Amino acid sequence: MTVVDANDRHHYQPGYLFIPFGRYAPERVEKSRRAHLADGVRFIEAEIGRVNPAERSVELIDGRSLGYDWLIIASGTRPVPEQTPGLTDPRIWYAGSPAPDQASAFDFYTLDGAVALRDAMDRFEGGRLLVHVSEMPIKCPVAPLEFAFLAEDFFRKRRIRHKVDITYVTPLDGAFTKPVASKALGGLLDDRSVRLAADFAVERVDPERKHLVAYDGRALPFDLLVTVPINMGQQFVIDSGLGDDMGFIPVDKQTLRAEADDRILVIGDASNVPTSKAGSVAHFQVDHFAENFQSAVRGEPLRSLFDGHANCFVETGRGKGLLLDFNYETEPLTGVFPYPGVGPMKLLGESRLNHLGKLAFEQIYWRMLLPGRHLPVPTLMSIRGKRLPAETS
Ligand SMILES: Cc1cc2nc3c(=O)[nH]c(=O)nc-3n(C[C@H](O)[C@H](O)[C@H](O)COP(=O)(O)OP(=O)(O)OC[C@H]3O[C@@H](n4cnc5c(N)ncnc54)[C@H](O)[C@@H]3O)c2cc1C
Structure with a gap:
């Protein structure tokens, strides 16, 4: 069994949420990947460039090629801020900004983003805060809502809540994807005096005027923009012809077998299964995987069916x-x-x-x-x- 990953740093991503509020130090969410693997599992630290299902091989960026009998893809999803015009303009975006302390647009879906946002939250003395979801699906779809709730609490404790106008901006027609949960969470936003801007399909960011602009012409001004950029599957998935338009791998939603190839199974955020992209989902999937994988190797039907839990x-x-x-x-x-x-x-x-x-x-x-x-x-x-x-x- 060989595990290939681009780096040895395993992140506890739910911890990113707490970093901007100074509750977690960045070091707390990072540990060695290698140290967590069982004895007998080979670890290769290298970036995957392409999968070649016809030859059953994985090509690494460094030129090496790895043959396989079975391939398990668990390459997750990545935020792609460049997909939204204007968002990564150096006048506002934190990464690569010539004056990081003047940046006004951040994400907290990367460790670097969460750390930069912590400093911006400390500096913020009042104004318009937009907590924004660019497009669905995103991993952990509740995380931006959590950010809005925690930000409200954070400014309350700093005694500047009355100076901060918080708006939750989403492409959905309510606070969340599921109607029942959407109603409950929308009610909580109301309780906390957080505005809701729903059905907001972002077209671009205007870095000059600091406006978030929707296709329907709405323009929301901001002093601080906390965005969840468009989430896509990995580039190697797209380059291998295994992904849909967003780079997510079409699978049978109960067996997690790739539609394109019987020898490929997909776990976690990398597939297109119609449930939340979440660590809990990956965990529940793995319980089914163990039994199904043995059946697959024996050439039998996969009988342990995942329910999207x-x-x-x-x-x-x-x-x-x-x-x-x-x-x-x-x-x-x-x-x-x-x-x-x-x-x-x-x-x-x-x-x-x-x-x-x-x-x-x-x-x-x-x-x-x-x-x-x-x-x-x-x-x-x-x-x-x-x-x-x-x-x-
Ligand atoms: C802010 C935030 C809060 C969250 N909170 C929760 C929560 O409370 N509960 C919950 O259940 N989930 C939460 N999640 C979601 C959870 O972290 C993910 O759903 C989970 O990590 C998905 O696991 P995965 O293995 O599919 O992908 P990942 O954990 O993202 O792992 C993908 C791996 O693939 C590797 N990789 C990618 N491309 C390549 C390549 N080309 N070559 C080599 N390696 C590559 C990466 O280095 C990475 O190690 C949160 C996420 C975020 C960002």
């Missing part, structure tokens, strides 16, 4: 959090998670325990998930003990 902790600020649990077919429900009737996590409602759960998850991630230890949480979504909010009223 996603589980997202949403930081809502003020020491609370909310938990969403859904799959391909079922909207987020109220009730408790992970054990029916027992919980202890409350679904679709704010609680202190959900916030503590999100914080505790960091240690579970490093100590249990990454080394591959079993986590006693059901892989498939269960609806036992759960109800749609309409049924509860």
Whole structure:
């Protein structure tokens, strides 16, 4: 078994969210990849240039070629700010800016972006803050909402909340993709006096006037823009002819086998499965993968079917959090998670325990998930003990 990755630095990406608020130091989210691999797994630190399914080989940028019998692609997604005209203009964009302390447009989906944004948040003394999602899908679609909630709390604690006008700008018709969750999260934005600019299909950024401009002509001025740039699959996926328009790999959504080639399986954000791109999803997928992979090698049908299960902790600020649990077919429900009737996590409602759960998850991630230890949480979504909010009223 050989793992190929462009670098040895494994990032706990959920930690990026806390860096701009000074809650996590950047070093806390980074560890050696090699050190987490089991004995007997070969690690090659190199960038993949192309996959050649016909010859069953992977070409590395440094010229080496690796043959394979089976290929598992888990190359994730990447933010591509250059896709939005004007966004990376050096007058506003933090990266490559000649005067970084005057930059006004940032992302927090990269470690560098989160660190630069921390400094900008500290400098910010008031004005218009836009928290913006460029286009769906993005990984962790709740993260920008969490950023808006935490920013509200951050400015409140700095006693300048009254000087900051926060607007959440999204291409969706509400706060989130799923109608039930969208209503709950939209209500929380309202409670925190965060404006919502929905159906905002961004056309460009005007760096001169500092405006975010939509195709329908709306222009939102900003003093600080926190954007989630367009997310795409990796370039090697596109160059290998394995991806769709956005570079995501079409797969059978239950078996995760690539449509283009039986010898390729895809895990995590790199595929086009119609559920959230999230670490929790990658984790649940892997439980199915182990059994399916053995069946595939034996030439048998893949029988362990993935249901699209996603589980997202949403930081809502003020020491609370909310938990969403859904799959391909079922909207987020109220009730408790992970054990029916027992919980202890409350679904679709704010609680202190959900916030503590999100914080505790960091240690579970490093100590249990990454080394591959079993986590006693059901892989498939269960609806036992759960109800749609309409049924509860
Ligand atoms: C701010 C933020 C907050 C988040 N919060 C949560 C959360 O609370 N809960 C949750 O479940 N998820 C969360 N996520 C999402 C989660 O981090 C991702 O869904 C998860 O990391 C996806 O795993 P992956 O293995 O598919 O891709 P990744 O973890 O992105 O890994 C992809 C790997 O592929 C490598 N790679 C890419 N291209 C090449 C190449 N050409 N050659 C060699 N190697 C390559 C990269 O170096 C990388 O190591 C968050 C993400 C962000 C950005």
